[in-house]
Amino acid sequence: MSEPLVVPEVRRLGPARLTAGMDRWDRLDFAAHRRTHGPLPRASRSELLAVADRIDLRGRGGAAFPFARKARATLGAAERSGRAPVLVVNGAEGEPPSVKDATLLARAPHLVLDGVTLAALAFGAAEVVVAVASGSAAELSVPAAIAERGRDPVPMRTLCVPDRFVSGESGALIRAVNGRAALPPSRPVRAAEGGRGGVSGRPTLLCNAETWAQLALAARLGPDAFAVVGTPDEPGTLLVTVNRSPRPPVVVEVPAGASLAVVLDACGVDPGAGVLVGGYHGAWLPPHLAPDLPLSRTGLAAAGGTLGAASVVALPRGVCALAEITAVAGWLADESTGQCGPCRRGLPETVDALRALSRGAGSASAVRRAAALGRGRGACAHPDGVARFVLSALTVFAEDIATHASGSGCGLSSGLTLPLPRQAGERLAVDWARCAGHGLCASLAPDLITLDPHGFPLLRENANLAPWQRPQARRAVARCPALALRIGR
Incomplete structure (x- = not known):
């Protein structure tokens, strides 16, 4: 090589x-x-x-x-x-x-x-x-x-x-x-x-x-x-990815059942405001559990978590938890294949509910309803995993969520710290000087566009086009009578 x-x-x-x-x-x-x-x-x-x-x-x-x-x-x-x-x-x-x-x-x-x-x-x-x-x-x-x-x-x-x-x-x-x-x-x-x-x-x-x-x-x-190392029920070692934003992640081999707090400390990571174990299909856990939490399937399950693929992310204190959760949920929705109802509608509705909550125009209960709709109904486990990620965050970061629901906002930094690909996605945009409210776009791209009471298009806020949505978007752009739709970054 x-x-x-x-x-x-x-x-x-x-x-x-x-x-x-x-x-x-x-x-x-x-x-x-x-x-x-x-x-x-x-x-x-x-x-x-x-x-x-x-x-x-x-x-x-x-x-x-x-x-x-x-x-x-x-x-x-x-x-x-x-x-x-x-x-x-x-x-x-x-x-x-x-x-x-x-x-x-x-x-x-x-x-x-x-x-x-x-x-x-x-x-x-x-x-x-x-x-x-x-x-x-x-x-x-x-x-x-x-x-x-x-x-x-x-x-x-x-x-x-x-x-x-x-x-x-x-x-x-x-x-x-x-x-x-x-x-x-x-x-x-x-x-x-x-x-x-x-x-x-x-x-x-x-x-x-x-x-x-x-x-x-x-x-x-x-x-x-x-079986000399590990636990009686889960012998051996396991590989854990510890994320350390803004530093690169580190991969650690640990005996099964090792303390999460010890692993985080060895990597110079503080539990912060909450710890995500199991990746973006995993569950958030409150930081006070970290000292006694073993990295094993049974130990994490007892605390309401999941080992999953054994990745660990700690949310730093002083950052807006809702902004972080919304960004990841948006990425997860973009990564879906759109082959079933929970992915085509449920995930975008969950992201919309999170974005409305961040503006003080929504509620945690609305997010819960949207996230729970697709559980157990998807063609694969993706909707269930996203629901676990979002619903556990509403519990662990309840105080932060409540400040947004009240309309006052949390006042914390919204700079993203959770690992996500830094790629500018394609989005639909409307040239309002051209748009005449024909409404044809909503019938051509129903997963992307709805109409307001006057017949003008409403686009999902800050929504990148998922691969399965691009044919709809291109069709709507090509057939817009006023040439008011475009795809950009």
Whole structure:
């Protein structure tokens, strides 16, 4: 690899497992990887599943689904269909607060490839696909790692997907592997069953990068040695992305169950006014919980939170919580695919309610109603995740919200500190000197434009055009009789 890797700083609290060797090498090539971790052991199907069962290996991408159960479902479908399964590494995190998988694939790609190779051999897989975000350091590192390994016993290839929030959704990723747009399917499908939900119709086992790396570690260490650190219910270590605005994030390897306060302190981060754990589909927690909060699935669930993809963001004191929440909710709405009602209408209405509240013209109850409308009704988990993010914020930042609802405003800085891509999006605009109130635009772009009592267009405030909205916007611009609509930045 000739180009330098640009990845976050990596630290550890406790033993270095996933991060072993990163203190000596920016990137572990195959030789450095073998010196650090040793040769890859061989394991039969039953042995590998027994290891995964013993350590209760679960997905580290957010859903925390048991690996062994997912693998057995895939293998069962493969036996019934007579078609060998496909294994997929999901390295497309898709959201700004989480960079752990991209860092792992950039700096220790062979640990991930070891895990999926081990499973591919044990399960008789037909192919391995490693999906990475376009433009990330992993886009360079993973193909180089595959080349360094020589001829793998199972065919292995890399796929670059758009760096979007929805690209990492399992259904969207499998569609991308099949050569289609990386969008979640309109109806839930099971990759393990194959058919329309699998790669090339084959039963498909998809896990994120850290999950495969953990499998490689467990196979080398054995269940007992693997469980020396962590908790009895959640053994081992985990990777946590700690965001430190305005400084770059840091990826920390910690034993499962480590104190959130200790991790934040080690990274020089104060809990501030509230702590978001689990990314933008996670939940906000009040800062007073941080000293006693363990970074584990059960510990966070007991406090009303979720581990998710193990990213942590603290909102600094002195900034407007409502402005931050509104900005992220707007970005999440823009990132939706617009394939179901909750995304087409529910998310924009939630953002509109938040913006009205920030002006003193709305209420927290209106935001709650809008956010709750799509829960459990979406084609994927996106509306539910956004609702969790927004509704938990209304509770944790209730005092700040109340000042806005009263119309007085909080008086705090509205400069954004939560991590978001700094890209100027396209927006619809009206030339009021031309607009004659024909009203045609509202029928051509109903998701973007409504009409006031006099028939003139009302546009959503500060709303960027999501990809699925652009055809509507272009149609309305092209057919406006007065040429009063335009798309700009």
